[in-house]
Amino acid sequence: MNGRLLSRLARLSVGFTSFALVAASLVIVGVAEADELSAGGYLITTESGEVGAFGVGAPVASPEGTNVVSIVAADDGRSIWLLQADGVVNYSGPRAASAAIDTSSWEPNERATVLVADPDDNGHWIVTNLGRVHSFGSSAAVQGVESLALGAPIVSASASPAGGLYLLGGDGGIFSLGGATFHGSVPGILPGVSLNQPLVAIIATKGGYWLAAADGGVFGFGDATFRGSLPQLLPGV
Numbered sequence: 001m002n003g004r005l006l007s008r009l010a011r012l013s014v015g016f017t018s019f020a021l022v023a024a025s026l027v028i029v030g031v032a033e034a035d036e037l038s039a040g041g042y043l044i045t046t047e048s049g050e051v052g053a054f055g056v057g058a059p060v061a062s063p064e065g066t067n068v069v070s071i072v073a074a075d076d077g078r079s080i081w082l083l084q085a086d087g088v089v090n091y092s093g094p095r096a097a098s099a100a101i102d103t104s105s106w107e108p109n110e111r112a113t114v115l116v117a118d119p120d121d122n123g124h125w126i127v128t129n130l131g132r133v134h135s136f137g138s139s140a141a142v143q144g145v146e147s148l149a150l151g152a153p154i155v156s157a158s159a160s161p162a163g164g165l166y167l168l169g170g171d172g173g174i175f176s177l178g179g180a181t182f183h184g185s186v187p188g189i190l191p192g193v194s195l196n197q198p199l200v201a202i203i204a205t206k207g208g209y210w211l212a213a214a215d216g217g218v219f220g221f222g223d224a225t226f227r228g229s230l231p232q233l234l235p236g237v
Helices: none
Strands: 003-005 009-014 017-022 027-031 041-047 051-054 069-075 080-084 089-092 112-117 123-128 131-135 154-159 165-169 174-176 197-203 207-213 218-222
Touching: 041 069, 069 131, 080 112, 112 154, 123 154, 165 197, 174 218
Parallel strands: 027 069, 154 197
Antiparallel strands: 003 027, 009 017, 027 041, 041 051, 069 080, 080 089, 112 123, 123 131, 154 165, 165 174, 197 207, 207 218
């Protein structure tokens, strides 16, 4: 999930974790639930690998990283994984992430975009902007969509609780892989409509998914009930 925080000098601190927003802006590129680290907390990361912890009572170490695109809190309750655009996964804590990813089949313009933890197994997936899916650990191998002519790059992905994986394109297109069930897409409900901002994130539910746009717009599909959006709360902002 992407956003931009602008500040001349500010400091965010929660529990034992803090990081400064100094002079130039920091780009927030990822957010992750930290339920394994705390009750209801979350983590955010910048593209330079700085991690901010909110609602997390224990110290959180930031893994080193550059050009970071995604963050995951591992289910051991102590480890954090950061994915770089080149496919390297850095970590802090006792649980190492995947071994070096094989990028020999990547296209010249291909880059990693999202790291997805498998909710049922000790594994994870790495997805690229062209829809290629790399499986690690005990996660099932999933055929990606890299052979298709995409309407927009893949910007996010989410594991389906029923099994499988959802890929989200920047135009709101949805690809259901493995055992994931398709519940609709933005082009399907708004054919020919140009969105104000591209889609940036997807969160799967038991029988659907929420999609979020860069301006805070939200789309709900299946059992994912629409409950509001940032443009509604902050019109014109």
